[in-house]
Amino acid sequence: MAGRPRLAKHLVVGEEALSKQTGSVQALDRGLALLEIVAQADGLSLTSIAQRAGIAPSTAHRILATLKASGFVQCDEARGGYLIGVRAFKVGNAFLRNRKLVDVGRSILHELMRASGETANMGIENDGYIVFVAQIESHDAIRAFHRPGARGAMHASSLGKAILATLPEKSVTQVLHRVGMRRFTERTIVDPQILLGELELVRKRGWAIDDEERADGMRCVGSAVFDENGEAVGAISVSGPTVRVTEERLGELGPLVKRAAAELTARIGGVVPRT
DSSP: OOSSOHHHHHHHHHHHHHHHHHTOOHHHHHHHHHHHHHHTSSOBOHHHHHHHHTSOHHHHHHHHHHHHHTTSEEEEGGGTEEEEOHHHHHHHHHHHHTOHHHHHHHHHHHHHHHHHSSEEEEEEEETTEEEEEEEEOOSSSSOOOOOTTOEEEGGGOHHHHHHHTTSOHHHHHHHHHHHOOOOOSTTOOOOHHHHHHHHHHHHHHSOEEEESSSSTTEEEEEEEEEOTTSOEEEEEEEEEETTTSOTTTHHHHHHHHHHHHHHHHHHTTOOOOOO
């Protein structure tokens, strides 16, 4: 029989029906998925992108060609294939312009980096994950780095823990059940009850610690930033190698980050709630 095999036809019809039910546009969904895949790496080949997206290379090529023509991706064979384009940066940057937290907070991150000597970070919560929205890198050769827009697990992040500590226990439990508690290192906390106990300590002292829980050899100290209603809208932190961010130095960095977060809270018109 000429044409598509019957099974393939049924699959295509099924996908079209699902798109109609969810109100989504399949081609747009695929384009956005590929754009996110490209954004998460420093250069990917067509084959790698197609494999990660679970689609045929020919389909991926057509979508990427459209994104390239619009400036959302660029092709640089010398750096390994497809990279995010300047148009995507412009569109994404519109989000940051609308975030008063980022605009006001950048100067505080600079101050925090200079005072601590370590990389200063800012993150917000999105769909149960921490999303890095700004970073001022340390001048040291060995330093922490988080790509803006990158997502991280809240249970293994000082930024995430700082935000989780502002939530009721029931809300924390719901988040953990929904996104899980992946183990990244031997020190990652994967027991909800142990994490809840640590969050209680975070509430009392006002700052959280990632003690090699996301990456071996790296420590982070974070504190939440609040809006006018006393609700966490994000968090800031400092992060660096354990050879510099020692356990003894946590007593210095914790209050430093807490004061910086309180200053940012005040500058955006927020209120630090009483513990």
